[in-house]
Amino acid sequence: xxxxxxxxxxxxxxxxxxxxxxxxxxxxxxxxxxxxxxxxxxxxxxxxxxxxxxxxxxxxxxxxxxxxxxxxxxxxxxxxxxxxxxxxxxxxxxxxxxxxxxxxxxxxxxxxxxxxxxxxxxxxxxxxxxxxxxxxxxxxxxxxxxxxxxxxxxxxxx
Numbered sequence: 455x456x457x458x459x460x461x462x463x464x465x466x467x468x469x470x471x472x473x474x475x476x477x478x479x480x481x482x483x484x485x486x487x488x489x490x491x492x493x494x495x496x497x498x499x500x501x502x503x504x505x506x507x508x509x510x511x512x513x514x515x516x517x518x519x520x521x522x523x524x525x526x527x528x529x530x531x532x533x534x535x536x537x538x539x540x541x542x543x544x545x546x547x548x549x550x551x552x553x554x555x556x557x558x559x560x561x562x563x564x565x566x567x568x569x570x571x572x573x574x575x576x577x578x579x580x581x582x583x584x585x586x587x588x589x590x591x592x593x594x595x596x597x598x599x600x601x602x603x604x605x606x607x608x609x610x611x612x
Contacts, residue, residue, distance in 0.1 A: 490549065495543060502515065
């Protein structure tokens with residue numbers, strides 16, 4: 455496992471591919487290349503930061519609130535609001551500055567990105583509804599198959 459903290463301290467920049475789905479649709483797993491630069495302070499609302507949890511896990515999430523005491527409220531774009539974490543300045547290692555997607559570079563100052571950021575609070579409110587709908591569709595699909603006598607393991611060709 456890569457020690458992101460060491461890389462950032464030695465090189466000042468970390469270039470890495472995203473793992474996980476907590477920042478979708480901005481970051482898709484194993485699709486985008488992220489450029490994270492070391493920064494020790496001056497974080498703002500809507501910055502996407504890399505931090506290290508007390509259990510050693512590295513997480514890349516968005517700051518939703520800057521508290522006056524050196525702490526931040528941080529949450530993933532694809533996470534429900536009740537999963538927000540309070541993170542101190544000391545746990546933040548760097549800030550996302552660029553995303554390389556499909557051969558193009560997207561800066562965190564780009565107009566398209568800034569427009570996306572405005573939609574994040576609404577997207578986050580919809581996360582539980584999307585999960586509920588997906589679960590309902592799964593139950594409906596299984597119910598229809600049961601009514602029609604279609605086995606989950608049946609072979610369509612034979």
